[in-house]
Amino acid sequence: MKSGIAALMALVLSLPMAAGAQERGPVTNLPLPRFVSMKASEGNVRRGPSLTHRIDWVFKRRDMPLEITAEHGHWRRVRDRDGAGGWVHYSLLSGVRTAIVEQDMLDILAKPEPGAMVAAQLESGVIARLEECEPDWCEISAAGYDGWAPKSALWGVAADEVFE
Known part of the structure; x- marks a missing residue:
């Protein structure tokens, strides 16, 4: 019985999402991906979702639009229009759309x-x-x-x- 349920779950998880359905962030329950903007004039972009991860670069443009692609605790994985990205603290982001x-x-x-x-x-x-x-x-x-x-x-x- 368990193997039948496991097989059914594997099948369901492998199916593409229904039209109109969108992935939701595990922290905010907001759609992923979604667009936000930089609230701060400067923000560290880290390799992973914590202060212990290395800073790869720094975004230096307030109001720059970014796309959130993942969430982990207080961290959001973002990318810019060139595809460059990493993890930033949510406090550096704004819901104001640009x-x-x-x-x-x-x-x-x-x-x-x-x-x-x-x-x-x-x-x-x-x-x-x-x-x-x-x-x-x-x-x-x-x-x-x-x-x-x-x-x-x-x-x-x-x-x-x-x-x-």
């Missing part, structure tokens, strides 16, 4: 539609605050300008993510 502009001289539009009036242009690498995201567009603010940008031109928001 994104990095990935297209040089990106037109920020007055409305979320092609051909709308251009409100501003942003250079590649600019960090913008995400105000709202629709299926294809995000409302952003950066450098005193507000407007809409194609989601595909931003890093820090999932392709299927929608929020107000």
Whole structure:
């Protein structure tokens, strides 16, 4: 009987997740992966989830978007847009959503539609605050300008993510 249950469990665990189902963090029960931003202007990135692990490098950009890929106690494994990452203490992170502009001289539009009036242009690498995201567009603010940008031109928001 036990071997039958074990075989059934192994089968269930090997099946892909159902459409729409998402892994949840064991500490926060929030979705994984998910995006956050750097709260601090500087944060140590460690090889493992504790102060005893070596510091591999230091993030030095406040508001930089990061993707949380794992949780362990007070530690979050994160990665940046280049895929570089490691473990940071949760106190260095914020739920405030930001994104990095990935297209040089990106037109920020007055409305979320092609051909709308251009409100501003942003250079590649600019960090913008995400105000709202629709299926294809995000409302952003950066450098005193507000407007809409194609989601595909931003890093820090999932392709299927929608929020107000």
